[in-house]
């Protein structure tokens with residue numbers, strides 16, 4: 001695995017996923033079409049107790065898929081409106097609210113049993129059986145990994161912080177809605193002024209709300225372009241003052257599987273992927289400030305054709321399954337390719353054409369490499385190079401034994417059938433960005449549409465100016481400011497932009 005060549009920190013991933021959960025959630029419920037999984041396959045290190053990667057098709061949108069092409073729906077509303085924080089269902093928000101604030105016992109997100117009855121608590125996506133220890137966030141995927149739960153906690157605290165700045169003579173409902181407006185503006189502000197520039201996405205200048213622009217999330221963005229799962233890097237590393245934790249707390253973290261290294265007054269807590277998944281309690285145990293600070297300390301993975309085992313071969317077992325636990329392999333890369341086919345996404349070159357890009361007629365033209373032939377190499381089995389684990393060994397820094405083009409050719413034969421998701425990840429990066437040409441074009445188009453087609457976009461919203469002038473409440477915080485304002489980590493201990501490793 002290689003890391004971002006421009007030093008984008010793990011915040012690129014954490015923010016990216018948080019945004020996704022504000023604007024995209026396909027409507028599920030279609031038939032099962034599992035992806036076969038072969039134990040002992042030469043390129044696979046993991047074992048599955050079931051012979052498939054579970055996969056369910058997205059539902060066909062009503063009226064489609066019989067005489068017209070099958071279409072898919074989005075459960076969310078496509079706008080950048082912090083839906084991950086507030087949800088899109090009134091009952092869910094009602095449960096989460098505590099007057100003008102969000103309900104946060106001990107300044108953390110509420111567990112599902114926090115109001116007594118788990119049966120009436122909002123649902124949480126829970127493939128492993130967290131039950132009552134799952135926390136409630138606006139989007140039901142908020143427990144999926146510890147970084148995401150931490151960002152959700154940060155934004156819930158920001159709602160409550162803003163409410164505290166508004167005058168108490170304003171009616172409670174107004175304070176809630178005004179604070180929510182500020183939080184949404186902050187999410188947009190950080191996205192457009194910090195996150196997208198850090199990844200090298202440059203948009204056309206903003207010219208105000210355009211009613212002719214449709215902000216709806218495109219299928220190409222949700223199913224191909226924004227699935228930036230390659231940026232994920234397994235471990236989260238927190239480096240902070242040892243005095244924050246009692247020895248028993250560090251022992252407890254160690255017992256759960258965290259790696260703890262103590263040196264003088266400093267402690268380094270490494271949260272491996274298997275520990276970070278569906279463990280919302282880690283936010284309190286490791287503490288929010290150091291966790292968020294830690295995301296800025298390591299570069300994320302390079303966005304390329306490789307996907308970290310954290311989301312490719314993570315074995316998930318359900319709690320309480322002993323003694324007959326079954327391990328299923330959850331391979332997001334396989335799921336992403338299959339999802340493209342499920343949604344009828346055009347092949348790589350057809351998608352390029354749809355974004356006004358010229359076709360790439362050979363695999364080496366796709367990847368920008370010199371050859372699409374396997375080398376003659378004593379380490380490789382002639383004729384079976386694609387199944388030889390040595391084919392992806394590094395033979396020099398950043399250089400693997402075989403080219404991506406050779407491996408793609410061995411798999412696909414012809415560029416015509418190349419899956420868009422695979423071809424996109426194999427393209428060389430446009431200088432100054434984290435993306436190849438196709439992915440960059442998909443991001444640019446969608447983020448411009450989400451901005452220009454949003455009547456309440458922060459840069460054109462007079463209420464935000466009024467809030468600043470009358471009450472001194474300002475949405476214009478970069479992410480480092482936001483962390484410092486809502487945790488005990490001082491601003492000086494964070495990089496100027498936390499999206500870049502300092």
Ligand code: HEM
Pocket residue numbers: 012013014016017020024025026027144145221222223226227228229231232311332335336339
């Ligand atoms: C630990 C981090 C992450 C995990 C475990 C994860 C996991 C998943 C899973 C399981 C799905 C459903 C796949 C399917 O059935 O089609 C999904 C969908 C998706 N993910 Fe991620 N993801 C992560 C991070 C990210 C990041 C960083 C981004 C983007 C920058 C992203 C973008 C998306 C998008 C766009 C979808 C499709 C959403 C929809 O329309 O339903 N994810 N992810």
